Amino acid sequence: MYTASHDLKSPVNNLDGLLKMLAKRLEGQLDETNYKVLEMARASTVQLLGTINVVSEITIFHNDSYLEQVPVRFDELLADVRRDVGSLLTESQAQLNIDFEVKEILYARKNLRSILYNLLSNALKYRSPERPSQVRLFTRMVRGTAMLEVADNGLGLQPEQLEKLFTMFKRFHAHVEGTGIGLYMIRRIVENNGGLIEVESKEGEGTRFRIYFGPRG
Numbered sequence: 346m347y348t349a350s351h352d353l354k355s356p357v358n359n360l361d362g363l364l365k366m367l368a369k370r371l372e373g374q375l376d377e378t379n380y381k382v383l384e385m386a387r388a389s390t391v392q393l394l395g396t397i398n399v400v401s402e403i404t405i406f407h408n409d410s411y412l413e414q415v416p417v418r419f420d421e422l423l424a425d426v427r428r429d430v431g432s433l434l435t436e437s438q439a440q441l442n443i444d445f446e447v448k449e450i451l452y453a454r455k456n457l458r459s460i461l462y463n464l465l466s467n468a469l470k471y472r473s474p475e476r477p478s479q480v481r482l483f484t485r486m487v488r489g490t491a492m493l494e495v496a497d498n499g500l501g502l503q504p505e506q507l508e509k510l511f512t513m514f515k516r517f518h519a520h521v522e523g524t525g526i527g528l529y530m531i532r533r534i535v536e537n538n539g540g541l542i543e544v545e546s547k548e549g550e551g552t553r554f555r556i557y558f559g560p561r562g
């Protein structure tokens with residue numbers, strides 16, 4: 346996968362460059378229909394390059410699945426993640442309710458950050474336009490293992506969509522940008538480290554994710 350994606354990047358980048366050059370040379374010479382066709386070709390090339398980049402990310406992720414575990418504090422990690430989703434927080438004006446009963450766990454920091462980032466950013470992106478966005482993040486011990494829960498009051502999902510939620514490249518809301526690999530990746534991270542991920546969702550009400558970081562007693 347890595348070799349294929351690496352070898353494909355160069356010709357696709359070249360194609361994108363040629364299309365940009367062609368668009369510049371033909372500027373003002375094309376009618377509306379032909380201009381739209383050229384723009385569609387450029388958009389498809391960008392989409393293809395994005396998919397190739399995602400494949401590269403997945404191969405890197407598989408190599409990083411078993412990183413060294415270190416003590417990681419949830420409050421410090423959340424502060425880091427909030428800087429990355431700052432524009433989403435501002436745009437959504439979401440209220441975050443935070444209660445970390447379990448302060449820290451032993452985990453690969455990079456992997457735990459991916460889990461928290463993806464769950465929080467999804468909760469903000471898939472908010473409902475019908476009500477103020479609220480996201481709850483908390484940790485606690487459940488039958489001998491640490492559990493992280495991220496719950497929102499957003500768009501939610503239908504029962505048949507839940508069955509395909511962790512499928513690679515699967516997306517259910519076309520109006521939100523994304524690659525469709527975030528949930529696939531965090532499920533692999535959690536399960537590769539002996540944990541479990543659960544999800545509950547109801548369309549029009551919201552979604553709740555629970556991450557168990559080890560086997561429950």
